[in-house]
Amino acid sequence: MKNKEAEADSIDPRLFVGGAEKALRVLRAFQDHRHPQSLTEITESTGLGRSATQRFIYTLKALGYLRQDKFTKRYTLSPKVLDFGFAYLRNDYLVEKAFPYLLEASKRTDETVNLTELDDTEVIYVSRLPSRNLISVDILLGQRLPVYCTAPGRAILAGIQPEQATDILERSDRQARTKHTITELSEIERKLEEIRHFGYALSDQESFLGDISIAAAVRNHAGDVVAAINIAVPHPRWSIAEAERDLAPVVIETAWAITKALGGRKI
Structure with a gap:
């Protein structure tokens, strides 16, 4: 059982896909917040640049994992993210x-x-x-x-x-x-x-x-x-x-x- 520091040390940079980690970082930004998030808030939570955050948000929204309120322009997770949890429980x-x-x-x-x-x-x-x-x-x-x-x-x-x-x-x-x-x-x-x-x-x-x-x-x-x-x-x-x-x-x-x-x- 390794702690997170040990896991980080064991990462092979030749195989590690940084873009995937950043996309997951955007999803995790919603983990500790119950209210809809703005682009600025997600940027601050993830530590990513505003332009990069915007691209990841757009991609996740296009794939159906995020949704945006058309009036407030704030983002929330969509029910589609539950697919991963239920796939885990089923398997x-x-x-x-x-x-x-x-x-x-x-x-x-x-x-x-x-x-x-x-x-x-x-x-x-x-x-x-x-x-x-x-x-x-x-x-x-x-x-x-x-x-x-x-x-x-x-x-x-x-x-x-x-x-x-x-x-x-x-x-x-x-x-x-x-x-x-x-x-x-x-x-x-x-x-x-x-x-x-x-x-x-x-x-x-x-x-x-x-x-x-x-x-x-x-x-x-x-x-x-x-x-x-x-x-x-x-x-x-x-x-x-x-x-x-x-x-x-x-x-x-x-x-x-x-x-x-x-x-x-x-x-």
């Missing part, structure tokens, strides 16, 4: 193998069940079965959350090499998302030791107020951690003691069932 071996077990966990608990994968310092939600009950947080497929304060993130960190986990945590922007968020590196690493001992991770309202989450890591045939399953429930409908008593066993069993489906074994 991802892990999502396919995990789904029956996520469904079983959802039926057993009648609560929200998620599957997440690690991407550098964040986890990405790649499969989700929402509860029919009242939920405290509405998460969408493809949504990202930081690893340091989420149960699935910590479950994954606890399963990889300690030095890799420390590297990820040191590069994370460990801001307090709620009054309950643990941000100190030493305290998070102590939590990781507890996860290795008990087999599951617990986050008590550290990412969102009112959200309790319990997670366990999923491994592949080589024994590498590839994902985490978590069950999220609202406080005060659930207490921490109830969640650990009733949900932790389900989470651990489900993670192990998916691991076996991937050809993995207990280590």
